[in-house]
Amino acid sequence: HFITPNTQNNVLFKNESTDTDSTQFPLPVYPKLEIKRHAVTDDYKMSSHVLGLGVNGKVVECYNKKTGQKCALKILYECPKAQREVELHWRVSGGPHIVRILSLYENMYRGKKCQIIIMECMEGGELFSRIQARGDQAFTEREASEIMRDIGTAIQYLHNMNIAHRDIKPENLLYTNKEDTGVLKLTDFGFAKETSLHNLLQTPCYTPYYVAPEVLGPEKYDKSCDMWSLGVIMYILLCGFPPFYSNTGQAISPGMKRRIRMGQYEFPNPEWAEVSEEAKQLIHQLLKTDPNERMTIEQFMNHPWINQSMVVPQTPLHTTRVLTEDSEMWDEVKVSAGFCFFIRTDLEKVSITLAHQWILCSEWVPSELESNQLIKTSQ
Structure with a gap:
């Protein structure tokens, strides 16, 4: 289970601030979200257009099959680093000037479990x-x-x-x-x-x-x-x-x-x-x-x-x-x-x-997704 921000609101590692009275933004309480385990291709049509390379995986263009909304999809092979990325991004996703996550999936790809993040598409x-x-x-x-x-x-x-x-x-x-x-x-x-x-x-x-x-x-x-x-x-x-x-x-x-x-x-x-x-x-x-x-x-x-x-x-x-x-x-x-x-x-x-895991994700060819390369995981 990962936590999700309130969707109604629209590399390095030092300085531990002790200023607790200077918080400008209220820290929201996030409802828990069940990870979707059916194939992401049931909900999204994949594009071969690569939008960018993240630290842990590629980002490609995709479209919501029901609404036609253009989104960004990132696939991460499951590992502690990927889980940390997903959890922390979900936690801050409702914050100001931070790219918003829309959905999270867990699928199998080439026999490996992976996390799939659907985000707003940054077209600018x-x-x-x-x-x-x-x-x-x-x-x-x-x-x-x-x-x-x-x-x-x-x-x-x-x-x-x-x-x-x-x-x-x-x-x-x-x-x-x-x-x-x-x-x-x-x-x-x-x-x-x-x-x-x-x-x-x-x-x-x-x-x-x-x-x-x-x-x-x-x-x-x-x-x-x-x-x-x-x-x-x-x-x-x-x-x-x-x-x-x-x-x-x-x-x-x-x-x-x-x-x-x-x-x-x-x-x-x-x-x-x-x-x-x-x-x-x-x-x-x-x-x-x-x-x-x-x-x-x-x-x-x-x-x-x-x-x-x-x-x-x-x-x-x-x-x-x-x-x-x-x-x-x-x-x-x-x-x-x-x-x-x-x-x-x-x-x-x-x-x-x-x-x-970056090497693995770099081998991923987006067009293969339409040929059922991504499958649902067991409930």
Whole structure:
């Protein structure tokens, strides 16, 4: 049995916040849901269109046979990581700016039990792709502030429930539609984990460009690693390139790792010449190498640059131009991230291994679903 949010409301592992009086959102009580065990193909028509790759499995397009509603389907081979992803995503699914889960199935596929998640289809695409598509239309600092507020709202909901997402990156930030009314939402809880003072995180799972320095070492850490990732995304939003990167073509080079650990980054011109000092100071507070000094999500949401976005200057940024000119570089970043889902750090040596269940899911061909490859499980 998994818990489900109230549907009426519409990779990483540190900072355990003790602020219990700053919860902005009431934590709902979720009714239990029986997992559906009949074949998902009884209810949904599958498409061969792959929407994306999550930490633990592929996401494809599907359609509700009764209503015609377009949805997103994710299949996970049953294992502790998959069960944790499903449970935590269900728990937060009713939260603001978080992709909503519609149904959950348990089926057999090629003789293996798997979890199938049906989610709302995010047709507006990824965060940076949307900015790239603006063309000559200026992207402003005020718009960046509004986007960061939306992302922060989702993270605040998670952190108030003592959940660390651990893989906050642009590819996991999607819009509901391509119109101006599109809502930005956080998805992919494959790295998410509960954290508390007595249950700190240690496994170094991360995407290199967004990893906090404490995750690179052997020490334990908490949900403040999400705040570092938030700082990296804010930096990129304001200029179009990351604060930390590898010059060697490696996913994460020794030099890049050293700069992350020491917090060495700059605000070079011309991209940063007109960006406000308030924005730069906020980034400094997020990219503190000591997680105990790093800004909490409550402090972030109460910062004037975030909660008073209407007075943030509408300064045109270089972001759209840089993202467009460096589009090939960003494609390489995504490829690197795709092959760095699980990274083990042994002192100064970094070895990269692909998760077994991700390899299995990568072999999955969506069109095969229509030929009864997915079957119901025993009641």
